[in-house]
Amino acid sequence: MDNQVYDIVGLGETLLRLTPPKLERLDQSAGFDVQVGGCESNTLSAMARLGFSCAWLSRLPESELGDRVRQTLRQHNVDVQHVCPGGDDRMGLYFYEPGRAPHLSQVIYDRADSAMARMTPADLPTALFQPGRARLFHTSGITLGLSASASATAQQALKLARSAGIPCSLDINFRQRLWSARQARQCLEPLLGQLELLLVAERDIQALWPEAWDASSPEATLRRFQGFAPNSLLVMTRGSAGATLLTPAGELYRVDAFVAREVERLGGGDAFAAGFLSAWLEGKDYPQALRQGAAVAAFKYATPGDIAWINRRQLERLLADPAATELCR
Template sequence: MTRRVLCFGELLLRLGAPGRELLLQSPLLQVQIGGAEANVAVSLARFGHHAAMVGTVAGNALGDAALAALRGHGVDVGRVRRDPGARMGLYFLATGAGLRPSEVVYDRADSAFARAGSDAYDWPALVAEFDCLHVSGITPALGQRCADATVTAMRSARAAGLEVSFDGNFRPKLWAAWQADPATVLRAVLAEATIAFADHRDIEVVLGPDADAHADTHEARILAAAARAFAAFPQLRRIATTLRGQNSVDAHSLGALLVTRGGDVHRVAPQAVEGIVDRIGAGDAFAAGVLHGLLVGMADGDALAFGHAAACLKHTVPGDFNLVDAAAVGALLRHERLDVRR
């Protein structure tokens, strides 16, 4: 069953230090295309949906390369604007090793995407063609124009009856750059979401700490925060999140949790994820997998399991994009053997 999903966000150039080097330890950087919302679009396209991006890129060879990368993975980029006088947003990545965590440095100020406000997009016309809109908390963190555009897009989508998906993706470095009040901005955003990918920390950014909380486990804190979010945002129907444990940069455990407004709780037990190749984009792979499951009519628990498996597989794929398809996710869910396939 194919659905039409529109993803709104910034296409980025990812400039990574080779291997496990620190940034500019040697005078080389490896270039890839990324961005949280684009990652979701690529996954959904590979799962068989009509996935489209909307946003703005630089009207030069860098913007063209970003669009070509998405187009090559089956994403519709016909709604992405090009600004000839602007720059591409960048982020620099030094991949960690052992007990040294990975580090990201942003260079996104005054990018083509950040300069475009709500009036750059005809939201009622854009969302009219789709079944679902996906956005993330990264976009409103880029400045007031982007915050306004995010809320306008979500309001238009909900008015048109779309599923409205929001991934918290809280990025303190981006919010600090313009001294914004994340709680005020994100409250308006969450007021429009029908499904949120968020844990207790994301919800506390919006609603503040829970003074009455007595939870003593990670899951209990998430469940308590979810109850507060459902009470504050009447249109919100589902909250889903991964549960990550870390022994080192290369050895994690990953579980998942989905809570519904009606009080149903679905869980996926933590699974060892070792020999990690690249964890960037794993949360986006999870969101795309859960959305895929819900859009094709899976039960909530099955959609959660599909998203969890997709996120586990993303750790094996270099770059931002999760390049596995639904068959590969299904094989993992069936615990198929890991023999060489030939």
């Protein structure tokens, strides 16, 4: 194993996505478009496309289906050499049925007992969790909610990263189909104090921490939520309403969303994370980091699939547009 230093190491499950063409319904279509998507790998793929060195940790079956995921992430320059082989374990799938009003879009998961759900702490490449091997470790609530062993793996990875002095970030990304709000809170709250960066959708605060929710004031919501993670840099995404950031010192920043003609929303939060985390690694200030997150998210909304197929040139052109969004403090 080499001693490459990574900008970011991410842990999580990536699925094959099957989508019927031409807005057909799942029970109507004779075929499916196959794509690759997963919370952490979506974020890493966009960051790798922007020039960052990214390593993805997971467990994949040793089959053509697992190879499809490996090949796709390699295409975006994500390093998959540390992925644990899952033998003949099953590949996690999800089906996406796009909709137009009055027909609503829907997602159907088929991921129970997948290869990643069977990953254990012993599968982690501990050589990556040494001082100086990575500048940031990133995972999500989806990974913690997959299974008991996946949760133990993610928690061990966070512990190893912290012991090595590697900053940690977490995207809450609550999925009610994986676990209940009560289960999610019981798992997440003890971990919040270990995080330098915490990304959370406004709707997830409403679902998981209703006592912090203030429908009339996003800023009040975030300040109340800060009581659960007082030492973390908090970033709350609000969809078309933009995003708000609160520092441990109490400084508040806000960015409006970039104008985007929506093609597909799936992966938008992961794209925001990619833009924000890449700016944070570049040492940009908080307003710039928020704006970069909003820009990558908007680019993703305007393209199909789960991954933001953006490059540095496109990002810089978008950020240079003074009419794209208005930044406030």
